[in-house]
Amino acid sequence: METSPSLSQSVIDAFNKTFRGKDNTDERDRYDQLKKPDICNIIESANKTRHHWYKSLETTVDPVDVKTLELEKKEGEINKKDSAIKQKEKDILMSIKRQKEETIRQEEQDTDRKKREEDEREKILEYISMFENMYGRKPLQDEIYEGLKGEVSEHIVLSIRG
Secondary structure, eight states: OOOOOOOOHHHHHHHHHHHOOOTTSHHHHHHHHSOOOGGGTOOOOGGGTSOTHHHHHHSOOOHHHHHHHHHHHHHHHHHHHHHHHHHHHHHHHHHHHHHHHHHHHHHHHHHHHHHHHHHHHHHHHHHHHHHHHHHSSOOOHHHHHHHTBTTBOHHHHHHHHO
């Protein structure tokens, strides 16, 4: 406990008269906030001037709450990773779908091209047959090409007589 030298009542009265001020003034507010010794008939608890850190000791955190927060944080991370994986799966499936569509389109084009070439070969064979019946000999490549000009491709003519 703190002790101070004795002060006479006249000194205490002079202190109060000098610093107290009138009611509802700034001077009075400062006087009321001023810490005064107990010889002025005022005793204040030490809790008013105590640092705030002691309050955190009084309010302890429940370990279950900490575990719950950690679990929620980890769950959030897992959800983010899960979403990323689902997006990657979706992207891969879309890529596979595009590749399948491209393969089907390419196969259709190949089928169409083969059919056209087969039709052109048929025309060439018919032309050769008619030419043999008419002239009694097989036609030359130039004669086939000139006879079917615009109806068949030159590379087909070359593949038959080549």
